[in-house]
Amino acid sequence: MVAVVITACCGVMGCQDGPMYAMKNVNPYYRWHEWQSDEAFGTTEHERRQQLADLAENIGGYDDAVQTKWLSALNHVMDADESAEMRRLAVMAAGNVDGQPALQILEKGMDDGSVKVRMQACRALGNHTTDENVLLLASAVGSETSTDVKHAAMRALQDQSSPKAVEALRLALSDRDPSTQNLAIASLRGATGKDYGDDPETWIAALDGQPVEERPTRFADRLRELF
Incomplete structure (x- = not known):
């Protein structure tokens, strides 16, 4: 009878890991131990990429104890993995968790040598409204030297209504790059809930407390907000 059950399980699950395969897939504790084993023996980049992508999607639903274990593994990725894509995915996963341990990973992401990792860290930081x-x-x-990273940070600030966010975007209005100025205006609309048009100098005057009238909301703008 036992042999029949095991054979049936193999038929349904393809004998990928015996009759415990389904339990390991469902239970994050098994997945954690599986990660440790993989790290000890090494895995292909494709396998690690898929596992990190799955973790980024699901880690927000794990309980605190499991999240803590996974964050430790993600810290290891940030410290030791030579692949920028693996580090980017580690930052993406950490961005879906609240708390100081996750923030430490995002801080490492902001200091990473890879532009795409720093951009992902900006997007992840924008997921949560905290002073840090x-x-x-x-x-x-x-201070960012990469325009792409600077722009990612500015986009992330558009949903942060704090005075520090507004001040950072105000300074960007004086940038020599027109694309940076335009993005600063777009982000300030989100951060302030105001619309003073498309001229950086007008925005600077308004943010400095000078009397400036808001631009009337246009029909096209209303459509963009709706869709």
Whole structure:
């Protein structure tokens, strides 16, 4: 009878890991131990990429104890993995978790040598409205050498209504790059809930407290908000 059950399980699940395969897939504790084993023996980049992508999608639903274990593994990825894509996925996963351990991973992401990792860290920081996140993003707007990363930080600040976010975007209005100025205006519309048009100088005057009338909402703008 036991042999029949095992044979049936293999038929349904393809004998990928014996009759325990389904349980390992469902239970994150098994997945954690599986990760440790894989790290010890090494896995292909494709396998690691898929596992990290799955983790990024699901980690927000795990309980605190399991999240803590996974965050430890993600820290290891940030410290030791030579693949920028693996580090980017680690940052993406950490961005779906609240708390200081996750923030430490995002801080590492902001200091990473890869532009795409730093961009992902900006997007991840924008997922949560905290003073620490705003400070990291504002710092990137002011000091980041990559325009792509700077723009990612500015986009992330558009949903942060704190004075520090507004001040960082205000400084970006004086940038020599027109694309940076335009993005600063778009992000300020989100951060302030105001619309002073498309001229950077007008926005600077308004943010400095000078009397400036808001631009009337146009029909096209209403359509964009709806869709």
